[in-house]
Amino acid sequence: MESLSDYANRPVLWLSALAVFAVIILQTVIYMRAARRAGPSVGFTPQDLRESFRAGGVAAIGPSLAVVIVAIALLPLFGAPAVLVRIGLVGSAATETSSANLAAGTMDAALGGSSWTPEVFAVAFMAMSLSGGMWMIATLILTPMLKRGDTKLRAVNPALMAIVPSAALLAAFSSLGIAELPKSSVHIITVVVSALVMAVCLILAKTLHAPWLREWGLGFSIIVGLVVAYFAHGAGLGPTA
Amino acid sequence: MSAPTDASAASYADYDRTTSRWGRGTMLMGLLASYVGPLYLVFFTDFEIPLGDLVTGFLAVAAVFAVIWVIEPITYYPVLGPAAMYQAFMIGNIANKLLPSAIVAQAAIDAKPGTRRAEFAAVMAICGAAVVHIFSLLLFVGLLGTWLVSVVPTAITDIARLYIFPAIIGAVIVQLAAYVKQPRITIIALAMGALVQLLLVPVLGPVFRNFATAVVVLLTMVLAWVLRNRKTEHPPVAGEDGVL
Numbered sequence: 001m002e003s004l005s006d007y008a009n010r011p012v013l014w015l016s017a018l019a020v021f022a023v024i025i026l027q028t029v030i031y032m033r034a035a036r037r038a039g040p041s042v043g044f045t046p047q048d049l050r051e052s053f054r055a056g057g058v059a060a061i062g063p064s065l066a067v068v069i070v071a072i073a074l075l076p077l078f079g080a081p082a083v084l085v086r087i088g089l090v091g092s093a094a095t096e097t098s099s100a101n102l103a104a105g106t107m108d109a110a111l112g113g114s115s116w117t118p119e120v121f122a123v124a125f126m127a128m129s130l131s132g133g134m135w136m137i138a139t140l141i142l143t144p145m146l147k148r149g150d151t152k153l154r155a156v157n158p159a160l161m162a163i164v165p166s167a168a169l170l171a172a173f174s175s176l177g178i179a180e181l182p183k184s185s186v187h188i189i190t191v192v193v194s195a196l197v198m199a200v201c202l203i204l205a206k207t208l209h210a211p212w213l214r215e216w217g218l219g220f221s222i223i224v225g226l227v228v229a230y231f232a233h234g235a236g237l238g239p240t241a
Numbered sequence: 242m243s244a245p246t247d248a249s250a251a252s253y254a255d256y257d258r259t260t261s262r263w264g265r266g267t268m269l270m271g272l273l274a275s276y277v278g279p280l281y282l283v284f285f286t287d288f289e290i291p292l293g294d295l296v297t298g299f300l301a302v303a304a305v306f307a308v309i310w311v312i313e314p315i316t317y318y319p320v321l322g323p324a325a326m327y328q329a330f331m332i333g334n335i336a337n338k339l340l341p342s343a344i345v346a347q348a349a350i351d352a353k354p355g356t357r358r359a360e361f362a363a364v365m366a367i368c369g370a371a372v373v374h375i376f377s378l379l380l381f382v383g384l385l386g387t388w389l390v391s392v393v394p395t396a397i398t399d400i401a402r403l404y405i406f407p408a409i410i411g412a413v414i415v416q417l418a419a420y421v422k423q424p425r426i427t428i429i430a431l432a433m434g435a436l437v438q439l440l441l442v443p444v445l446g447p448v449f450r451n452f453a454t455a456v457v458v459l460l461t462m463v464l465a466w467v468l469r470n471r472k473t474e475h476p477p478v479a480g481e482d483g484v485l
Contacts, residue, residue: 076398142315
């Protein structure tokens with residue numbers, strides 16, 4: 001029988017992932033040519049263009065490497081093609097693993113355990129891709145509307161806009177985090193350690209004026225969380241099933 | 242800012258047309274390419290997955306994130322502008338990577354916010370960030386990561402697979418709570434999560450469990466709105482969600 005990693009690394013999946021990368025490169029080239037052509041007429045010189053490109057690229061090095069660490073930790077779960085597209089691009093570790101978790105739950109399975117079969121992975125990957133795609137579909141529909149200055153969209157109550165997205169995301173992640181707790185002692189320990197490491201990173205980022213700690217917080221929390229889980233699991237605190 | 246001449250207005254209109262048309266076109270291509278992998282796995286391998294399982298799986302996710310799909314693009318539009326929207330929602334990591342890159346580039350060429358120069362600087366900065374990001378992902382995740390996972394003992398990758406979600410979610414909750422700085426909503430969300438997941442799920446069973454998080458989201462949104470602090474002003478903010 002083929003393993004999960006065999007399915008997750010099928011050539012078609014690699015081609016699909018590389019195609020998304022190729023599309024982004026194509027978009028970048030088209031945008032750069034358009035900006036080079038129109039730039040001088042708005043006072044954006046070729047030198048400004050080079051400088052902006054360079055500054056943006058350099059500023060992205062830290063955050064990109066922070067995403068790399070998180071992505072590598074997710075490789076055993078999803079395989080490289082799915083991680084590259086869903087976590088590296090388009091989505092984020094938080095939303096995509098949450099989506100996979102929710103979809104697996106509907107098949108009476110959990111992420112990563114013995115119930116995480118190739119079939120469950122396929123359903124979870126499909127659900128992640130459809131949900132992640134909805135952000136792009138919303139962008140495709142809403143951007144032209146917003147550009148026309150759609151008054152209905154602009155008049156949305158600012159208090160509503162400040163409360164609803166925060167409430168929705170906090171609720172989604174709190175619910176999924178709390179749902180981990182009854183699974184085993186190791187799950188409880190891992191959630192708590194991960195939360196504590198992030199809290200320490202955020203406090204240090206503030207007191208030491210080290211904003212990079214904010215970017216790397218998730219990577220550090222995952223690594224420390226997994227190391228602690230490894231020893232706790234080894235000590236026999238894992239799920240009994 | 243000097244009054245735009247006809248030539249510069251025409252030139253900008255040309256840029257706007259190119260980025261809108263090709264921005265949408267490339268985003269659509271990216272979207273379709275991202276569906277190829279999962280569609281192949283589900284329909285063209287030896288799996289026999291009932292359509293109902295796919296629909297249920299997607300609905301469980303949609304019930305939780307549908308609100309965010311719509312609100313996020315509206316929130317980021319004023320900061321990104323139309324051209325960069327089609328880049329940002331395909332490249333991802335907007336709040337933690339693309340926006341900082343854009344701001345750094347605007348400062349580097351001394352472009353004042355709201356000007357055309359600043360708009361161009363942001364788009365070029367995102368291009369630079371995209372190139373860096375794509376190469377680091379392909380090199381460090383695609384090649385190095387895949388090799389790393391193949392040499393690490395399975396005892397360790399098994400643990401990583403089993404506990405990766407708890408290791409992520411604890412940190413994400415703290416990060417998000419610190420980012421939105423709305424302790425009232427955080428407490429409501431945690432209380433509703435505990436109520437539903439620890440008290441209702443064990444009683445109401447597996448069908449309810451599939452949509453338990455959606456119930457928590459709905460309850461929290463309603464309670465956060467009803468119990469909001471009516472004294473505070475809420476200026477429209479960009480990037481509610483530092484983790485996306």
